[in-house]
Amino acid sequence: MWTDTRPPAELPKLFERGADVISLAGGLPDLGVLPLDEISAQLGRLVRLGGRLALQYTTPHVAKSLVPAVADLMGREGGRADADNLIPTSGSQMGLTAVALALGTPGDTILTQTPAYPGATAAFRTAGLLPHAAPEDAEGLDPAGLRRVVTELRAAGRTVRLLYTNPTFQNPTGATLAVPRRAEVLAACRELDLLLVEDNPYGLLGFDGTTTTLFQALDPERVVYLGTFSKIFAPGLRSGWIAAPAHLRYDLARVAEIISLSPSALAQGALAAYHSRSGWDTLIDRYRDSYRERCTLMADALDAELGTDSPWHWQRPDGGFYLWLRHRDRADAGPYARAAADRGVSVVPGGHFSIDGEHAHGLRLCFSNVPRKKITEAVGRLSAALTELPSERRELAEVAG
Amino acid sequence: MNQSQFDQLVERTCSVRVTDSETPLVDLGVDSLHTVALLMAIEEEFGFEVDPDALADPALASPAGLLRYVHANTASPAGI
Ligand SMILES: Cc1ncc(COP(=O)(O)O)c(C=O)c1O
Numbered sequence: 001m002w003t004d005t006r007p008p009a010e011l012p013k014l015f016e017r018g019a020d021v022i023s024l025a026g027g028l029p030d031l032g033v034l035p036l037d038e039i040s041a042q043l044g045r046l047v048r049l050g051g052r053l054a055l056q057y058t059t060p061h062v063a064k065s066l067v068p069a070v071a072d073l074m075g076r077e078g079g080r081a082d083a084d085n086l087i088p089t090s091g092s093q094m095g096l097t098a099v100a101l102a103l104g105t106p107g108d109t110i111l112t113q114t115p116a117y118p119g120a121t122a123a124f125r126t127a128g129l130l131p132h133a134a135p136e137d138a139e140g141l142d143p144a145g146l147r148r149v150v151t152e153l154r155a156a157g158r159t160v161r162l163l164y165t166n167p168t169f170q171n172p173t174g175a176t177l178a179v180p181r182r183a184e185v186l187a188a189c190r191e192l193d194l195l196l197v198e199d200n201p202y203g204l205l206g207f208d209g210t211t212t213t214l215f216q217a218l219d220p221e222r223v224v225y226l227g228t229f230s231k232i233f234a235p236g237l238r239s240g241w242i243a244a245p246a247h248l249r250y251d252l253a254r255v256a257e258i259i260s261l262s263p264s265a266l267a268q269g270a271l272a273a274y275h276s277r278s279g280w281d282t283l284i285d286r287y288r289d290s291y292r293e294r295c296t297l298m299a300d301a302l303d304a305e306l307g308t309d310s311p312w313h314w315q316r317p318d319g320g321f322y323l324w325l326r327h328r329d330r331a332d333a334g335p336y337a338r339a340a341a342d343r344g345v346s347v348v349p350g351g352h353f354s355i356d357g358e359h360a361h362g363l364r365l366c367f368s369n370v371p372r373k374k375i376t377e378a379v380g381r382l383s384a385a386l387t388e389l390p391s392e393r394r395e396l397a398e399v400a401g
Numbered sequence: 402m403n404q405s406q407f408d409q410l411v412e413r414t415c416s417v418r419v420t421d422s423e424t425p426l427v428d429l430g431v432d433s434l435h436t437v438a439l440l441m442a443i444e445e446e447f448g449f450e451v452d453p454d455a456l457a458d459p460a461l462a463s464p465a466g467l468l469r470y471v472h473a474n475t476a477s478p479a480g481i
Contacts, residue, residue, distance in 0.1 A: 045444055049453050050437030065435045068416055269434055273441055276414055 022378040025346040027171065027321045028369035029231055033286035042273045050269065058265040060257040062086040062241055066268045069275035070227065070241055077203050078217030079225065081243050087253045088263035090238040092199055095226035096120050098242065099197055100127035102255035109158045113141060113165040115172055115353030115362060120164060120199065131355045134163060140177040141165060143188040150192045163194045168212050169202035172353050172364035173324040174317025179213050186219045199226045204284055206319035207292035221245045229271055232284055237267040291321065294367040297375040298323060305383035312386055321368040327361040337363060339385035345378045407468045414442045422465035443467070449474045
């Protein structure tokens with residue numbers, strides 16, 4: 001099949017849960033913070049008063065009533081949204097697919113910040129694009145490296161027009177690219193005529209409420225912005241948006257319409273109603289509180305269990321869903337993830353976030369959805385697996401095999 | 402609630418300017434999903450169940466018409 005890719009563009013099986021397995025794998029939000037009574041009353045009203053509209057097909061626009069809710073969210077990070085630059089999606093996953101199909105041509109190279117969200121590289125590959133790791137230094141995306149790599153790739157005959165980044169509380173590292181760096185990266189993009197794809201599901205989930213100016217705020221004509229309600233409201237509504245430069249709006253809207261025909265008016269109506277009644281502040285604060293608490297519990301437990309001379313290194317994130325461990329000697333994390341699974345805790349090994357295996361020594365731990373009282377137990381099980389010597393594992397494997 | 406307060410509710414819920422309370426909602430630029438949002442807001446604000454077909458009557462489909470509808474449904478029985 002045309003969509004078969006090498007390596008296979010599969011998503012890790014993140015959302016499966018076994019009996020006694022504690023999952024630190026899937027990036028699920030903590031929906032315990034949602035005011036379900038209020039949402040249920042509003043959904044009831046929406047269907048009773050407007051069901052024939054909300055359950056009907058609709059045009060590929062962000063509903064006018066939802067535009068203020070999107071503008072409110074983007075404004076918190078300096079971004080701009082209005083009815084004319086928005087295209088509705090069923091979440092950023094669709095946004096990634098739409099961008100790849102509308103703005104790329106099969107065979108094009110897409111520079112991709114790594115380690116990368118596997119759904120992004122899978123979407124790019126499925127659209128026939130070739131992800132290529134974007135150059136980074138200790139500060140993150142490296143503008144000088146970009147100039148060099150793009151020049152080399154083009155000299156080798158490759159077409160490079162897109163740069164993908166998840167710049168704030170990045171999945172899986174939790175890292176945030178500083179604003180001065182963003183400006184330098186954009187300057188390089190202008191010189192090299194690259195479009196920047198900014199994927200930002202976590203930007204408002206800084207534990208202390210700190211936000212970082214969007215790439216889209218710095219150069220709205222160079223940036224295709226992917227927004228989503230999945231992480232600040234709920235992923236089950238499958239609702240998000242693309243904020244596009246004027247000259248790309250039509251192409252993106254056309255492809256979005258081909259992919260999904262119509263956005264969900266029901267989801268858009270529910271989100272608009274929630275925002276106009278309650279605003280976003282309370283809900284976002286509750287999400288932040290939940291994740292701050294869980295992250296602290298997990299990082300403290302890791303400090304206590306692994307100590308300072310462990311070969312596994314990590315940094316405490318300031319927001320988002322994830323903690324990223326890296327093996328000092330670049331040992332493959334796959335066997336450790338399997339050992340952890342044997343001990344009843346699931347994590348995602350770094351190979352999934354790699355383009356070509358380059359982050360195989362990483363492990364992603366997701367704290368956003370694990371019950372508070374299971375965090376210490378989960379980290380205990382994980383640490384036992386991580387401190388097991390790989391040679392012991394091999395012997396075990398030999399005995400078993 | 403008087404008309405100007407009600408017009409503000411319309412403006413807030415529907416992101417439009419109400420220049421004249423008798424102007425039909427459509428002509429103020431209120432689209433259909435916005436109209437539903439407005440009916441939802443009215444239910445929450447005034448605590449009665451709005452008839453989904455209320456706006457089928459063109460006489461009600463303006464801010465002034467809607468406020469008359471609200472008053473008709475929330476008026477306390479005389480003398481109490
Ligand atoms: C970086 C990143 N982009 C996109 C998505 C897709 O999210 P959704 O399609 O729910 O908006 C995710 C989900 O975890 C993600 O982490």
